[in-house]
Amino acid sequence: MKIGIIGAGSVGGALGRGWARAGHEVTFGVRDTSDPKVQKLVAETGARAASVAEAASGAEVVALATPWGATQDAVKSAGGLAGKVVFDCTNPLAPNLSGLTHGFDTSAAEQVASWAPQARVVKIFNTTGANNMANPDYSGVAATMFYCGNDVEAKATAGKLAADLGFDPVDAGNLEQARLLEPLALLWIRLAYAQGLGREIAFKLMRR
Template identity: 30%
Template sequence: MKTKQTIAIVGATGKMGAALAKSLAKSSYRLLLMGTDEVKLQSLYEQVQKIHKEVDADWILCPIDASWEADIIVLAVPYTAEKELARKIKAVSTGKIVISISNPITPDFQGSLLSEHDSAAEELQALLPHSKVVKAFNTTFAANFGQPIFSGQRADCFLAGNDEEALKQTQALVQEVGFKPVIAGNLATRRTLENMQILLMQLGIKNHYNWRAGWKILHD
């Protein structure tokens, strides 16, 4: 019998974290919802239970304890919070998959906070050298999780990572959420993926997409 994996969503009460948690309510994973606001966590837990009363989920206030229990750790936090979290969970994330969903965008949405040769994912991998960092969900908006289909087309979710098995496991997770996974390559492609979403944010603001937009590769 296949062992159920535990996914810790660190930052579960944020828009992306909550959207991911709700999308996984009926999944084959055990969910561990982590946040710093107990009232918001309890509310999210109740919402997840309403989606699926048999959901295997719990909530927790400590990112270290959450990461220690998890097989897969999703850092559903802004780029500016990743470094501090990485230092906290480094000792308990050895050998585990750590998913970075962040985009290092400036407050005015005009560009990246990083130089053209750097990326949030590679910074995170350097901070967690013994973890398997995967870039995923950064090319999607929170509003897309509940409805990932646009005009009959399922939105793509791009992945990047250096560990093949970690990519396969993340690919399965993406499928359970409802997106079509596209493995873009190793972390060398990370900057492209982060810039893709920065561009989509800029286009969304300009063209009033109301945070409902996604990427799709069309091919024969």
């Protein structure tokens, strides 16, 4: 698939590396294509780097991997997201990881959908660390990747692209369920840092 990744940091880089390895056509949408970090990523992955607008316009799937505070600007720079599958990978973290700026009666994902009302938004790749996006394998067991959204086809694409990275994808329902997935991300962060478990942890949905 043609995938535009807006943001080439920890999350954007991990997703881009994995999808390029899986044979997808990845373009990083960045503010400065000459940035040495971006150039290194391009050299490593064989992906392209382009402006945010160009990466989004040529893509079937656009992944938003920007700090929450920059996401409205990133959506605006991306231009016409109408009809595109848009992955919201962000977490609306309050300063010092003290909590979330959205929750209970809305979510960052729903906010993104309001900024891009014709996009098919899926919340995904927010509930675990970028290290797990690079490698979701725990001794032969695939970490769970929860996702949610209102468009059935867009969610099927999300599940497939999560599986391509090695995750066990789990559909959590409509986009409103992002109100649950965003706090779940904060739980992962608290376990990793405040509780001292470190980043080599991941959620797993058990089945029988």
